[in-house]
Amino acid sequence: MCMESVASNDHNMADKLLKQIKQLSSPSGNAYQRLAHCFAKGLEARLAGTGNLIYSSLTAKVRSTSDALEAYKLYTSVVPFIHASYYYEIQTILEFAKKATSLHIIQFGSRQAINLMPLIQQLSNRPCGPPKLRITSIDFPEPGFEPATMVEEAGYRLANYCKKFNVPFEYHGMPQKWETVGLKDLKILKDEMLVVMCSYLLHYIMDDFFLENSPRDAVLKLIKRINPDVFIHSVVNSSYNSPFFVLRFQKALSHFSVMFDMFEAIMPRESPWRMICEAEILGKEILNTIACEGLERIIRPQTYKSWQAKTLRAGFRQLPLNQEIIKRLKVKVKANYHKDFFLKEANQWMLQGWKGHVIVALSCWKLN
DSSP: OHHHHHHTTOHHHHHHHHHHHHHHOOTTSOHHHHHHHHHHHHHHHHHHTOHHHHHHHHHHOOOOHHHHHHHHHHHHHHOOHHHHHHHHHHHHHHHHTTTOSEEEEEEEOSTTGGGGHHHHHHHHTOTTOOOEEEEEEEEOOOSSSOTTHHHHHHHHHHHHHHHHTTOOEEEEEEESOGGGOOGGGGOOOTTOEEEEEEESOGGGSOOTTTOSSOHHHHHHHHHHHHOOSEEEEEEEBOOOOOSSHHHHHHHHHHHHHHHHHHHHHHSOTTOHHHHHHIIIIIIHHHHHHHHOOGGGOOOOOBOHHHHHHHHHHTTEEEEOOOHHHHHHHHHHHHHHSOTTEEEEEETTEEEEEETTEEEEEEEEEEEO
16 A cells, blocks of 8 residues: 555655554564565655665665674574575585686675685695686675775685685786676686686676666676686576566565565574664665666566576576585585575576575576
8 A cells, every 4th residue: 555655656645654654663673563664664765766865875884894794694694595505606616626727716796705715725625736716806896985895805805815725826806897897807818717606696787677788698798708617606586676666566575575584583683683684685675676766776686587598598508406415405404594494406406495485596507
């Protein structure tokens, strides 16, 4: 009812209904109250026309490193998605790079570079010695006067870790829009083993609805030109990407209801880190999805089946999943996480989710 009033620009009715929702919702209540709180803020911003302004200020706001780290630790300790995905990715890279003398990982997104540290340690233990490790990290420029902060910090951490384990290392950080990267920018060398990784970030790239030349297709074309030994792709599985507000709202409400239900079951209500997780991970995405339109709407997820069709059309073939790794991960998820999490496979995708809802998916590809 409130969503329909906002969609039809009935300010009087929408204001009245939003006031009622805000009285019943709370950022520290149960799952439904927290969900209602975030969606009410999104609807309020849409009604006022301030969605992009608020989203931009939230994106530019930098939390203290300790707060962000504590929230991240809590999230990864109770939600298996990131750990399971990176475990699969690292084991896949180790298998492909068994005899490589030079390994070049091109990573779209530097935010999770810390998750490559176990790979560095395992490369150092190879009986034949570690390969030369080159990492090219491409990430969106940070807002403000220091656009390279994120990629540079990732490089320092990785360099220190490689030094600790005596792994020869070279790092190239690229703070720029992904679709603007050219093949020559990547400085690919002859005879090095090539891995391309993209973990849960391609839904931040513009799609086909508003632009004639889709940036998502441009990124896939770049990966095709790279011609990696393996392209490991992890995606958020959802469909709140419609150009039509009412349909997008309904799909988003369905997706985020699952997420808030999940957080309610696995994190204490009074946890300040849970509130940070909900504000930083869920709240900002809800705001952008509901309150922004056109080029200002950054969050654009697709289902894994949609990504499968798009990647096949781009000229890739899907590689079979490693059954031994899948088997190990199923045991880990069952033994260490809440009983309602699941990890399974379908159509050569590793699927993870909550209570039957697929939330994230991973697959491996090679040029056809």
